[in-house]
Amino acid sequence: MKKLLFILSISLVLSACGNVTTTISNRNDNVFTVGNQSVNWGQIYSVMLLSDPSGVVRTMALEIILNQEVEITAEMESRADEELANFLETVGESIDMYLSYYGFKDIEDFRRNSILVQYQQEALILKYYEENIDDIISRYRPRKVRIMEVVDPETAALALSEIRAGADFQSVAELYSSPQFSGTETFVSNNTQLPFLVREFINFQTVPTLSDVIPAGTTNYLVQVIVADPYKMLDDVRENLISDNSFVEQVIEHYMRAYNFTIFDRSLFDLFIQQFPNYLGN
Amino acid sequence: MLAVLKRQWFIVVVALVLFSTLIFYVYEQNKDNLPARRVGGKDIVFAVGDVNVSTDEFFERLYAQFGIDAVYMFFDRAVVDAAIPDSNVFTTKAQIDAEGVRRNFQEYYGPSYESFLVDALRSLGYSTINDLERYFVYVYKRQEMFKAYVDENLDTIAPDFKQTLMPRVVSHVLVVMDDPLNPTAEEQARLDAAQAAWAEGMSFEELVRNFSDDTSNNLTNGLLGYMDVNTNFVLEFKLAALRLEAGEISDWVRSSFGYHLIRVDATDIESLSIYQEFYDAILGQDQALQARIIWNKATELNVNFYGNDELVVALKKYMGIED
Numbered sequence: 001m002k003k004l005l006f007i008l009s010i011s012l013v014l015s016a017c018g019n020v021t022t023t024i025s026n027r028n029d030n031v032f033t034v035g036n037q038s039v040n041w042g043q044i045y046s047v048m049l050l051s052d053p054s055g056v057v058r059t060m061a062l063e064i065i066l067n068q069e070v071e072i073t074a075e076m077e078s079r080a081d082e083e084l085a086n087f088l089e090t091v092g093e094s095i096d097m098y099l100s101y102y103g104f105k106d107i108e109d110f111r112r113n114s115i116l117v118q119y120q121q122e123a124l125i126l127k128y129y130e131e132n133i134d135d136i137i138s139r140y141r142p143r144k145v146r147i148m149e150v151v152d153p154e155t156a157a158l159a160l161s162e163i164r165a166g167a168d169f170q171s172v173a174e175l176y177s178s179p180q181f182s183g184t185e186t187f188v189s190n191n192t193q194l195p196f197l198v199r200e201f202i203n204f205q206t207v208p209t210l211s212d213v214i215p216a217g218t219t220n221y222l223v224q225v226i227v228a229d230p231y232k233m234l235d236d237v238r239e240n241l242i243s244d245n246s247f248v249e250q251v252i253e254h255y256m257r258a259y260n261f262t263i264f265d266r267s268l269f270d271l272f273i274q275q276f277p278n279y280l281g282n
Numbered sequence: 283m284l285a286v287l288k289r290q291w292f293i294v295v296v297a298l299v300l301f302s303t304l305i306f307y308v309y310e311q312n313k314d315n316l317p318a319r320r321v322g323g324k325d326i327v328f329a330v331g332d333v334n335v336s337t338d339e340f341f342e343r344l345y346a347q348f349g350i351d352a353v354y355m356f357f358d359r360a361v362v363d364a365a366i367p368d369s370n371v372f373t374t375k376a377q378i379d380a381e382g383v384r385r386n387f388q389e390y391y392g393p394s395y396e397s398f399l400v401d402a403l404r405s406l407g408y409s410t411i412n413d414l415e416r417y418f419v420y421v422y423k424r425q426e427m428f429k430a431y432v433d434e435n436l437d438t439i440a441p442d443f444k445q446t447l448m449p450r451v452v453s454h455v456l457v458v459m460d461d462p463l464n465p466t467a468e469e470q471a472r473l474d475a476a477q478a479a480w481a482e483g484m485s486f487e488e489l490v491r492n493f494s495d496d497t498s499n500n501l502t503n504g505l506l507g508y509m510d511v512n513t514n515f516v517l518e519f520k521l522a523a524l525r526l527e528a529g530e531i532s533d534w535v536r537s538s539f540g541y542h543l544i545r546v547d548a549t550d551i552e553s554l555s556i557y558q559e560f561y562d563a564i565l566g567q568d569q570a571l572q573a574r575i576i577w578n579k580a581t582e583l584n585v586n587f588y589g590n591d592e593l594v595v596a597l598k599k600y601m602g603i604e605d
Binding site for chain 1: 319330357404
């Protein structure tokens with residue numbers, strides 16, 4: 001019984017000390033003293049943590065993943081040299097201000113942690129794309145389409161009948177569509193912002209098809225699916241997806257979770273999860 | 283053993299219930315907690331796969347981006363705290379201001395206002411809602427420190443400031459009109475009466491009492507207080523007021539509010555220095571002045587950077603201090 005009581009007491013005590021706040025090794029060393037006021041490095045660290053350093057955490061974590069997944073090639077090094085030279089020519093004497101604003105120690109730090117990291121990230125996205133192409137195609141359902149938006153349902157029906165009678169989709173769109181949808185050939189995927197019914201129509205086409213009038217709220221759409229088989233437009237799929245910010249973000253989220261990215265500081269965790277809710281393994 | 287359990291069944295049941303409750307409590311307390319990790323005596327702030335990032339490494343990266351801002355924020359506050367002692371006056375004013383801000387946030391953001399307030403305080407380097415009062419105490423102490431510096435250095439600061447910003451204390455009589463270009467008969471009659479009274483020799487103070495529609499100051503002889511070229515008054519009023527010397531009174535001036543009679547009460551430093559706006563204008567005119575005051579005060583208080591010359595150079599550069 002005494003043992004049981006002891007275990008229970010320890011459990012209670014431990015339950016009160018689970019949320020961790022991290023600190024630095026030299027936290028008690030003074031940064032400066034003025035009059036009777038001293039400030040130490042621990043205070044500087046704490047206040048920097050409060051100023052939302054989520055972006056820095058993301059950058060550092062991503063760099064670790066990039067260094068494990070993507071080797072820096074001689075070609076990347078040479079491209080980086082060229083880009084750096086162009087950049088230095090463009091910014092001229094403002095380089096110091098630029099480096100200090102973005103927190104780079106010097107030009108080499110900028111070359112390594114900005115230019116080369118960008119190349120590594122591009123290579124990582126491409127690598128993920130190539131290794132997961134079937135999964136990506138089934139998830140993102142890429143298609144090539146033409147879309148027009150016509151507010152008035154009778155005009156939409158008229159446009160549809162003209163296309164069915166043989167008129168060119170884009171020419172009809174130029175006559176009737178809102179400026180947002182010009183009827184030009186467009187790459188779309190599940191990341192493209194489209195009304196639900198339009199998206200549904202596109203997703204379920206397996207051959208080139210012309211839609212009926214698709215009503216969506218106070219407006220109407222006509223859709224012509226031009227390429228329904230993504231494997232017939234792989235170059236377009238790759239080019240469009242790897243430059244799509246949402247796709248890039250989803251790939252980064254995938255790697256962060258795959259590497260079991262874990263934060264051990266409570267306040268940092270709370271700030272980070274607000275901005276990047278899908279990154280964390282813990 | 284079984285016999286004992288059977289005999290003491292009630293105690294056993296109570297013990298089991300207590301035990302289960304405790305286990306549940308411990309689980310509830312811990313389920314959202316984060317694990318801690320230390321490697322080689324150092325706190326680990328985050329890990330990616332088997333790579334641990336220590337707080338020291340993280341600090342270095344954070345410091346490169348935000349460090350000098352953080353150091354300056356503490357430096358400014360430490361200099362102010364070291365130079366100006368706390369006082370009940372500051373505390374009382376701070377309590378009133380803090381309560382006002384809290385009320386405003388509550389009205390604007392509703393029941394979840396505290397999280398917005400904490401966010402605002404975080405951007406100022408504070409961490410909890412209880413720091414709001416502390417922030418206002420710091421603001422008042424800082425004002426006091428700057429005011430003392432300006433007062434001590436008025437001989438050098440004032441001539442240039444007076445020439446550039448033309449500071450003055452002004453009062454006015456205002457006959458309000460909805461559309462001054464097309465006054466109603468009643469508005470016109472009020473203006474005619476005021477103009478006639480003024481022409482017949484009624485004093486400015488009497489005119490304020492009898493005719494001015496500006497209720498914010500008609501008990502203080504129409505006093506508007508401090509103004510200069512940057513004050514946000516309507517243009518017609520501002521131009522007329524800036525043309526006057528101390529003691530002079532304008533003709534009737536039409537603005538979008540109606541008709542004003544403007545008096546410049548004073549342009550001398552002693553009269554101007556009653557107003558906090560005077561000090562704000564001096565400090566606002568020369569952006570580097572605040573940083574110089576902080577740096578000079580720190581030097582006066584024998585600031586010690588513990589041999590970190592790199593930090594001194596970075597801080598002086600940040601503050602725009604030249605040797």
